[in-house]
Amino acid sequence: MKRKLIAAVGVAAMMAGVAACGSGDSGAEGDKSLTIWAMDGSAPEPWVKELNKAFEAEHEGAKVEIKVQQWNGIQEKITTALSEDAPPDVLELGNTQTAGYAVTGGLADLTDLKGELGYDKWNKGMVPSTELDGKLYSAPWYAANRVVVYDKKAFKDAGVQPPKTRDEWLDGLRKIKDKTDSQPIYLPGQSWYVFAGLLWDEGGDLAAEDGDKWKGTLASPEAQKAMDFYKELQSFSTAPKDADEATPQQSTDVVPKGKVASWIGLGWEAGGAIDAMKKAGSEADFGYFPIPGKTADKPGKVFFGGSNLAVSERSPDKELAQEWLKMATSEKWMKKYAEATEGGLLPNSPGAQVDPAAGSFAEAMVKSSEVGALTPITPGWANVETEPNPIKEYMTKVLKGTSPAQAGKDADKVIDERINKS
Structure with missing residues (x-):
């Protein structure tokens, strides 16, 4: 993972003082x-x-x-x-x-x-x-893996309980919008790890093997369904459609300013938000729940x-x-x-x-871990994530009005080229 993973809320920087950064000099052979x-x-x-x-x-x-x-x-x-x-x-x-x-x-x-x-x-x-x-x-x-972090007061004021299904999730966001002055959810347009989970829930994937090569699959019906739901979620947010969760950093630059009823993040982000709010003179009162699935019997899939x-x-x-x-x-x-x-x-x-x-x-993370999934396992996948990330660009295009089918075709061309590079 390309990001520091201090996932336990409140856990301090755990490796401080173990050893300094350095080169990989091993001892001479046989010196153990x-x-x-x-x-x-x-x-x-x-x-x-x-x-x-x-x-x-x-x-x-x-x-x-x-x-x-x-x-x-x-x-x-x-x-x-x-x-x-x-x-x-x-x-x-x-x-x-x-x-x-x-x-x-x-x-x-x-x-x-x-x-x-x-x-x-x-x-x-x-x-x-x-x-x-x-x-x-x-x-x-x-x-x-990511879970939904929510402000307990905002949910209580709207009479909303942590949802178990996608439908309950959307219904709760509508109530928060109608009954409070909080932003129901902060969801940037390019949170592609969140989108990937929705896509896996639909039975699709970001890419698939095609003979001895790989091909992008964002033009698939499954990707369209996943993006349609993501678009519905994002409609409750004022977050930018052309940026990810780190631009601005949702946990330290957005949430601490208040009026955010919920957001999706990692444990280190939740901890960062708690610390930032404390420094700003307020106190976080967060609850956590797994990203809801299509049905109540299991949570939504997560990266x-x-x-x-x-x-x-x-x-x-x-x-x-x-x-x-x-x-x-x-x-x-x-x-x-x-x-x-x-x-x-x-x-x-x-x-x-x-x-x-x-x-x-x-606790919420462990529940989600039962349905954890990974990006395509192939050496060329790292090329796909290189900026400009075609999955991010696909999401922004759809959110700004391009049809999922056309945006998917454009993205798949880039994925096809990158993923098959050695």
Whole structure:
């Protein structure tokens, strides 16, 4: 995931002081030193220290060093590192990026280790991003997904309860519009991860395999249905139609100014909004609920953003690196991880999930995780997300009056060209 994921509301910056950012120098072959690249904000310091102490105790002479990396520019940095003779031994990779690194040959093939890694126990929504062409190249580490954050007072004033279906959701937004002076929902026109969930609910996808190539599928009837619903939701919002949730940043630049009854975001955004409102002299009173589905029996699908852990093919001590990976992603240590993040990040297996606090962001997120999904698993997908993102442009065109069919055809041409690039 290309964004800092401190998903537990109120969780502090968790990696501060673990280690400074640095290059991937591993020790000489045989000296049992491991270098782990972890992204800023991904691993709590107490968890890291306890894990590495236990690992070093089990492997005499082993020394583990965590080197914290920043998301900005990380793709280029990892690409370079994987081509060198002494890359970091284990790397954290965004789950939408993993396939792109696997196809280069820079990641170790872990297929024979499925049983030892607990493959069959992993969250089914996380598994696809770890594999390419039937082979396993990483283990899922954590994930997070969006939920609806709402102002309890605005909902109470309008007599609205958290909805369970799309129809109830729209009905509640109408009541908030009629009975309060709050904006029913803040929803920018280019929140494409939200749109993706609606599209998956309709049985569609952003792209599909076509023989030995991929093709965009935004001109499909499913995409039109999803965009029609998104357009209806967006009609209750004053957010710009040609920007995403970060322009302006909804959690710190929009919500703290007040009069926003609800919005869709990640845990770190909810925490950011709470902090910003406190600094501005007000107090947030948020509730949380999963994005509603078409029926009440299950919530709407959501994008499962997160990270995987992989071993470098050129690691100076690949076997030791694999042992660290097994321990770090085991159910025992993933449960400790979930506890350390206060349930705010989803561990790689249901068995490691801790019970989140009632009424918390984490509680709503866990409910949604049952239907988490991922963008197309292909090395070329990273090219699609490059700005200008054709999915964003498609959404803006539709919101400004272009027919979904025509806007979809325009977007699919760009997707077809980008997704099939090596």
